[in-house]
Amino acid sequence: MSKGTKERAAAKRIVEQQKAAERRRAVTLWTTVAVVAFLLIAGLIGWGVLAGQKNDTANAAVPPGxxxxxxxxxxxxxxxxxxxxxxxxxxxxxxxxxxxxxxxxxxxxxxxxxxxxxxxxxxxxxxxxxxxxxxxxxxxxxxxxxxxxxxxxxxxxxxxxxxxxxxxxxxxxxxxxxxxxxxxxxxxxxxxxxxxxxxxxxxxxxxxxxxxxxxxxxxxxxxxxxxxxxxxxxxxx
CATH class of the missing domain: 3.40.30.10 (Glutaredoxin)
Known part of the structure; x- marks a missing residue:
């Protein structure tokens, strides 16, 4: 294999490695976004349920007498x-x-x-x-x-x-x-x-x-x- 061929192969590997790293970063980023979104939604739902319970209690009908x-x-x-x-x-x-x-x-x-x-x-x-x-x-x-x-x-x-x-x-x-x-x-x-x-x-x-x-x-x-x-x-x- 000629020197030029070796250099082109090495360069190709570097490019492929960079692309793979970018893909991993992208997957990590979107996974993180998805987890944060899930936690945010879950938190909002939980807050809504709790707020609803508190509101129900605050507005609870009191029996006469x-x-x-x-x-x-x-x-x-x-x-x-x-x-x-x-x-x-x-x-x-x-x-x-x-x-x-x-x-x-x-x-x-x-x-x-x-x-x-x-x-x-x-x-x-x-x-x-x-x-x-x-x-x-x-x-x-x-x-x-x-x-x-x-x-x-x-x-x-x-x-x-x-x-x-x-x-x-x-x-x-x-x-x-x-x-x-x-x-x-x-x-x-x-x-x-x-x-x-x-x-x-x-x-x-x-x-x-x-x-x-x-x-x-x-x-x-x-x-x-x-x-x-x-x-x-x-x-x-």
Missing amino acids: TVDSGTAFAVGDGPVTVDVYEDFMCPICHQFEQQSGATLQQLVAAKKVTVRYHPIAILDDKSNGTRYSTRAAGAVAAAAEEGKFLQYHQVLFDNQPAEGSNGLDSAKLIELGQTAGLGDKFAAAVNDGKYDGWATKVTDESSKRGVVGTPTVLVNGEKLPSPTPDALTSAVG
Whole structure:
């Protein structure tokens, strides 16, 4: 091979190498652009969903008759305030109602206490994506709108699904409402999720107040470490 031929071959290789490098740079550039675009779009979608959720919560319908800045339903009119934070999927809440529910009602009947029930949803992640805690809290709010809070509250605990299950669907929540004397208006509210946003708002507010578990029971603002019937009676005085 002549010297000139070798030089031309070397030059050709250099040109090909330069072209290959340009192609690699182009691929890298467009890959980077695509990744950045994807992340930007994903971020905008995520922001939009979050903003939508915040907006839904901010504009959540508040059930009529609520107390304590719209976070609770009051039962009784006694001088001592008892705040009860409950999640309808919480098995310990069920246990609390079985053990201490009657005591609370006796204290109400004796006009010693005003019980403020705060239905919250801290166990939504325990219902396989169905958000049962939120939906149950929204349903009890719909029952309260028709003056059936305590009746439906009791029905929900009597029919409590297991933690970690799908919970009860809307049809079952409506069926249980019928046993408490609730009709079409209640059914429509449950199907529409009318008060689900309110349930989320109440849960957020309870977190700001330091409620980290359920049941949480306070007597005149003081938390009861163990809200047994005797402890309730003693704290009320």
